Every structure is written in C-alpha cells, then in structure tokens.
Amino acid sequence: MEDLHWTIVIRAAFLVLCGIMFLRISGRKSISQMTVATTIIMISIGSMLAQGLVEKTVWRSAAGVASFLLFLVVVEYMEMKFAFLEKIISGTSMVVVQNGQVDEKKLKKLRLTKDQLEMRLRQKGIERLSDVQIATMEINGELGYQLKREAKPLTVGQFEAWIQTLNPNAAIPQPSAQASGNLFEEVRSSESNRSSQLLN
Template identity: 45%
Template sequence: MNFIWQSFILILAGVLLLRIAGRKSIAQMTLAQTIVMISIGTIIVQPIVEKSMVKAIIAAAIFVISVIILEYLQLKSNAFEKFITGKSKVVISNGTLNIQNLKKLRLTVDQLEMRLRNQGIANIEDIQTATIEPNGQLGFELKEDAKPLTVGEFKKLMNIYFEEMPLNASNMQKTPDTPNLFEEINEQQENP
C-alpha cells in the first residue's frame, strides 16, 4: 500500500516540477531542456526501484532549477544563448537554396521541400528568406508578389476602386430583377 502512495506523490511532484520548468512542447525545447526533461522522468521512476523517494524529488528539483538558470543566462547573454540554443540558419535566400547550410543542418532538399509544402508553399522562388529555427521549425518570409492579400489591403483597394468609379443614380438603384435573399425570411416572419 505504501508503494501506491509513493507513486502518487512522485507523479504529483513531477507535475509540479515540470510546471515550474515551463510549458514548452518537445518541438520547442532546446537540446539542454530536452535532456533535463528526460532525466527528470528517469529520476522520478528511481524511487520505485531503490525506495528513496526524497532523494528522487530533490534530484528532480535540482534538474528543474538548472533549466531555469540556463534559461535566465540565455536571456542575459547572447553568447551563452548562441552556445546553448543556437541561432537560426538561413536555408533559402531570395528564392535560392543555401546548400551549405542545408549540409550543416543535415537536411536534404526533399526534407526542406516537405516542410515548405506543409506550410502551403509550392514554389521555392516565392520565398524571400527561409530559416530553420533552433527548435527545428521552419520560418519563412514570402516575396512581395507571393504574399496573400490581407483584409486591410483589400479594403484599401476597394476604397481606391470606389473613389475612381463615378457614382450616379443608376448605379445606386436596385434593379427589380435582383432578388433579395432575405425577402422569403421576412415574409415568413410576417405570416406565421
């Protein structure tokens, strides 16, 4: 029965420590954070084998504190951040592949194209800059002609269009042949 309570205490301690460590998914973690999180999982299981629950919780807490200290040092020092986390690498510049950086990242052109397709990009020439971020994600900026139209840009275009279009009474009148989509609904509400 003691074994069951110890298991619950270890799980609660692990959840608490991981909450303190932060809310990053595995894809967003740096290499050091991933190692620490895996180590915490291993440490928490140890008391079940070795019967030393307090030592396991203290060891897991030390690992979490080390992650917090590493993150703090990365905030304060760019050199330390570059050493621990790394920097993003440019893999496409002005529609051209950077083969040298792809080799450094051990990433094939096919793998890069797969990531681009997952982002909805069909043509490498449409990309101004693409990077592989330290967490492994693809970051990109499209060229001006390949960017999708935003609502704000659409409104500006519509304002320009309607300013240039001459307004007269014939443009503003509703033609009798044009059906009103809501006439049927209005008629049903009047006649129950």
Template identity: 40%
Template sequence: MWTYFWEAILFAAVGTFILRLGGRKSISQMTVPQLAIIISLGTVLGGEVAGKGVGNSILAAATFVGFLVVTEWISLSWNGVEKVLKGEAVPVISEGKLLIDNLKSLRISVDDLEKRLRMAGINRIEDVQIGTIENNGELGYSLMPHARPVTMGDLERVLKATFPQINIANSNNKDDIFNEVIIGENSKEVPNQLH
C-alpha cells in the first residue's frame, strides 16, 4: 500500500516538473496540441495508478490532492519555493520597446503579445511603460503617463487648481457594492430569492 503512496508522490512531482517546463499558459490560452499533450500526460501518469484496485486508486487520488495542497502551502510560506514551482513575472516590454530575448525564452511571438495588448485595450506598444507575462500567462502592464486614463482624483486636482472657488463634494457612496464585503451587511434591500 505504501508503494502506491510513494509512486503517487513521484508521479505528482514529475507531472508538476513537466508542466512547469511546458510554459505559463492557462487552459483557455492553450493551443489544441498543448492541451492534447497535457491530457496525454495525465493519462500516462494516471495509467500507472489505474488497475491497482479501488482502494489503491483512491489512495493515489488522495495523494495527488494532498500533494497539491502541500505544494500550495509551501508556496505560500516560502517565496523561493514559490518562484521555483510557479515561476515569476517576466518583462516583455520596457519603456515602449519589446524585449525580444524574453519573448523568445517564453516562446511567445510578437503577434501573440500584440493580441494580448489588443484584448487589454492597448493600441500601441509605445504606450506601455512596462509589460510583463505573469506566472499564470496573463499580461500585466503599466501605461506611460501620457497614455493613462484620467481618474476622478486627477480631474478633481485639475478642477481645484483651475477653479479654486469650486466645492467638490466627497464621493463616498453608501451603495458601493464593496461595502457589503467590507462592512459585512447589505446596504440596500435585496429580494430573498437572490441571497
């Protein structure tokens, strides 16, 4: 019985290592071949557990889940381990310029990066101060000062500087949807069937 436990730990570790080498795309970002390879990997690793009896299969499945919980806990506890297991953000744009070597190391084409920029509503690479590919494969970015949208705070500062006599009311909104989460109570009446 303990042999299956240690085999399951080994398969989970090998699977994690292989998937870590595979890249940083989430399921929704994977191509059909990448998804097929991951499913095949699961089949190969799962095939080692299959056919060993119900009890041993349950033990192996529980071990896989336990392995996942332990690695997540270790990742939360130690930054170095988190970087090894999950990776870290990699810059791909700096001051409006592409970092081609980093794109190559991530195996992301310029077209793929441009698609991500368009989906984020960014029209020009030159408008991005820093762009990163996060450890989950998503695009992180900070826009150049000239390309950032105006916030209410920016607008209030301009109005106060231009029209010092103007009185701008505080915009604390009691119907803010976050108040329920922060305060812990409903700020407005919600029908019972929607709770």
C-alpha cells in the first residue's frame, strides 16, 4: 500500500514537470495571453494530465500533452504568417468606446453590458466615460484604452520638459537604477550574465 502511494506521488511529480516543461517550450504568450485556442488547449492539457494519473497512462498523457502544445505552436506560427487565419482563429480587437460614446452594437456582439464595461473602466482607474478617446476589447478579453489629451496624467518627461522651458539652466537629477533597487535592472543584469556565460 505504501509503495502504491509513492508511485502516485512520483507519477504526479513527473506529469507536473512534463506540463511545466512543455508550457515553457510553447512560449510565454500561451500563459500570459489566453486566447480562445489557448484556453481550449490548456483545459484539455489539464484533463489529460489528470487522466494520466488516474488511469496510470503516464507516457501516453505526456505524449498527448506534447501533441496539443505542438499543435498550438503551429497554429500561432500560421497566425503570424497569414493575417486572415488570425482573424478566423483568434478574432480581432473591437472598438467599444469612441470619443466618449459607447458603441452599443459592439457590446451586444460581445455580450457585454454597459455596466460591465464601466466596471472594467473603473478597474483601470478611469472616472468618467467622457475622458476616453478610444477603448477596445482585445482578443484575450482585456480592455485597451486611450484617454483624451486633457484627461491624460502628466508624465515625468513632460514635467521635466516644462521645467526646462521655464528655466533652461535647471539641473534635472537622474535617479540611480542600482540605488533605487530597480526591478528591470535585475532582469537586464541576469540576461547579460547569461549571454556572457554562453559566449564563454
């Protein structure tokens, strides 16, 4: 009985590692930007991994997962190659707000109510619909938007340019990336270390 428990643990660990490895091979887009095709494949992969654990068909499940992800990579490559396939498989972005006005017809196509749209806008920190120049519903379900010029927040670059206009001799202090613990600096340094190790 104890051996059976260990066998289940080993099979589960093997299937999870296979799933992680195959997902890494398929690319980060599969995880971060779920389209209709990737959603179906990810659900199928989960079902196949669980089936492999229950029915003791570990290698068959691993082969099935590999086949699904290979198909996903091929589909994504074909979408890059042929624009019409991208429209058929993944769809296209739809404009739902134009110049502060909601497109009711597009909302009906998306089966999205105005209240649900407003909720998404609030989650983006937008207070008034009239501030939105354009808003689009992306193929992965995310909301993209652009604010009107008068509603856009002031950026650091714009503020510095304004200071320079008022006082051309003003010195603008530049923050040190290392001193501030910049998260992007950590990624850059790790990538440069990896590339130097590959060259050596």
